Amino acid sequence: MFLRGFVLFRPKRTQKTIFDHDICLPAARIEALEKTWAGPFRRLVLPMIDEESFRPFYCEDNGRPNKPVAILVGVCILKEMNNLTDLEVLGALDFDLRWQHAFNINAFESHVCQKTLHNFRTLITANEQARNLFTGITDAIIETAALSTEKQRLDSTQITSNMAHLSRLGLFTRTIEAFLKRLHKKHPKWYEKLPRLYDKAYLKRAGYFADVTSSRAKRRLDKSARHLADLVDRFRGHPEISRMKEYRLMARLLSEQCRFIEGDPGKTELKKPKEIPADSLQNPSDPDATYGRKGKGYKASLTETCVKENPFQVITDVDVAPSYANDQKDVMPVIERLEETGHKPAELFGDAGYGSGENILQAHEREVELTAPVTCGKAPDLNKMQLSDFETSEGCTQVVSCIRGHAPLECKIVERGKVVEAVFSREHCLLCEFLPICPVTRIRGGDYRLKYKRKDMVSSKRRVQQETHDFKERYKIRSGIEATISEADRVTGFKRSWTRGKKRVTLSVFMKALAINIKRFVQSRLDQAKKTFSNSLEGDNNDHFCRLCSLRLDDGNLSSAAMAA
Numbered sequence: 001m002f003l004r005g006f007v008l009f010r011p012k013r014t015q016k017t018i019f020d021h022d023i024c025l026p027a028a029r030i031e032a033l034e035k036t037w038a039g040p041f042r043r044l045v046l047p048m049i050d051e052e053s054f055r056p057f058y059c060e061d062n063g064r065p066n067k068p069v070a071i072l073v074g075v076c077i078l079k080e081m082n083n084l085t086d087l088e089v090l091g092a093l094d095f096d097l098r099w100q101h102a103f104n105i106n107a108f109e110s111h112v113c114q115k116t117l118h119n120f121r122t123l124i125t126a127n128e129q130a131r132n133l134f135t136g137i138t139d140a141i142i143e144t145a146a147l148s149t150e151k152q153r154l155d156s157t158q159i160t161s162n163m164a165h166l167s168r169l170g171l172f173t174r175t176i177e178a179f180l181k182r183l184h185k186k187h188p189k190w191y192e193k194l195p196r197l198y199d200k201a202y203l204k205r206a207g208y209f210a211d212v213t214s215s216r217a218k219r220r221l222d223k224s225a226r227h228l229a230d231l232v233d234r235f236r237g238h239p240e241i242s243r244m245k246e247y248r249l250m251a252r253l254l255s256e257q258c259r260f261i262e263g264d265p266g267k268t269e270l271k272k273p274k275e276i277p278a279d280s281l282q283n284p285s286d287p288d289a290t291y292g293r294k295g296k297g298y299k300a301s302l303t304e305t306c307v308k309e310n311p312f313q314v315i316t317d318v319d320v321a322p323s324y325a326n327d328q329k330d331v332m333p334v335i336e337r338l339e340e341t342g343h344k345p346a347e348l349f350g351d352a353g354y355g356s357g358e359n360i361l362q363a364h365e366r367e368v369e370l371t372a373p374v375t376c377g378k379a380p381d382l383n384k385m386q387l388s389d390f391e392t393s394e395g396c397t398q399v400v401s402c403i404r405g406h407a408p409l410e411c412k413i414v415e416r417g418k419v420v421e422a423v424f425s426r427e428h429c430l431l432c433e434f435l436p437i438c439p440v441t442r443i444r445g446g447d448y449r450l451k452y453k454r455k456d457m458v459s460s461k462r463r464v465q466q467e468t469h470d471f472k473e474r475y476k477i478r479s480g481i482e483a484t485i486s487e488a489d490r491v492t493g494f495k496r497s498w499t500r501g502k503k504r505v506t507l508s509v510f511m512k513a514l515a516i517n518i519k520r521f522v523q524s525r526l527d528q529a530k531k532t533f534s535n536s537l538e539g540d541n542n543d544h545f546c547r548l549c550s551l552r553l554d555d556g557n558l559s560s561a562a563m564a565a
């Protein structure tokens, strides 16, 4: 989406006017405002917003001037930071002095139309600018606060978009209902040609079609499936109706949930629940939402720093994926993205969902130590010797010695570096009491060969390592990410997005993560200022400052009801 030809790009003004708060308000009021979150936000966060990166989306010499990008980005962030509706956030900008001070605007510039905010969000999602915004501001915070990114931890959580969780019958009903409504509106003549039962059962029925006792639900489900197949069949090939989004959703639902009965081409039957794919339609109002182990919706992954010396920790990477996506596949993309932004950690902590021999090896090749327990794969046979009983070189590319201390006669890497073969002398092995339980096999010539996949050796060694006190102590720091997810949910409503569709949900997740980073940064600056202030007072009462140090915005916000009035 581009606003070229309609809106002229204009960065936020830096020139002062006589209406600015700095000039109009008493000095004491300005000083008080500086001691709230608005002070550090204006001085430190606002300049971090890169307006110039949005210039290509606007016109250089035509159209009305835009609302400054810095204000719109800031509004998007503060909306998530306080979990507010558009109406509440725009009301706060209009009437709250702290918001106006934070954006360095006067009362004449504080009004932003809801449509402008909506269009700006569409511009960000259409041009995939959410990650750039997040990275740009996070980089600036890391640099300003001199944070270390040497150690990081990652975890994922299930998030839901603003959609209802439907039963299977509810899903059929809603999808058919949405199609019939659209057909009635756009093609009333075709709607009139449909049998009246559709009208009665879906659009003019009393109560909710899917609200039945469990004994009758199966019958209604069969009936809905027949209706769905009939409607898809009726309009298949229609030049306009078959292109409607609602029709395509019906066709998708039919292919995912039903199958044609063999030998009876016109008839369909419902698939068994386990035959339905995880990426199947969950709700027609959010076709991107999928089904995963933890529920319906999406999976959001967060990576944050975990260096004790940092004054606060910062989220360095965010990603949104289908809810069925496996954590195992997230490790390398996270490392690659962190490498691109220049924040690649030396050590990355993850839970067992991220731990596997392959991930540990691949991370090692990128000079990142992945500290995650391994629980996946086949359980080891404890009656036999384990691969970990062999001493290997770093990266498990060479066998140094076996449990008896014997070095192999030869050792080579095969299968493009994935497999290692080591040959042990028959003289040693034949005399060894461990031979019956040793994973070596006899080869031609009488010697014994150990053949292993490097990832299996790494897994085996990690299984031993993760039981040690040292590992457990080091690993404790990982659990802090759970607190971050909990904080994000408490503060920004992270787990329940206010919007729908993958692109829009992704934007809201990036803004929420950014809001957490900014909140921590601003809070850290306020704490520093409070400490300095307390020291300078040397025991005097500093209650006034403490009260203003609050990050909470609701004290000064108008209620949504008041704003609506």
Ligand code: SF4
Residues within 6 Å of the ligand: 402, 403, 404, 405, 406, 424, 428, 429, 430, 432, 433, 434, 435, 438, 439, 440, 448
């Ligand atoms: S059987 Fe051979 S390789 Fe295995 S422990 Fe004994 S000497 Fe070492």
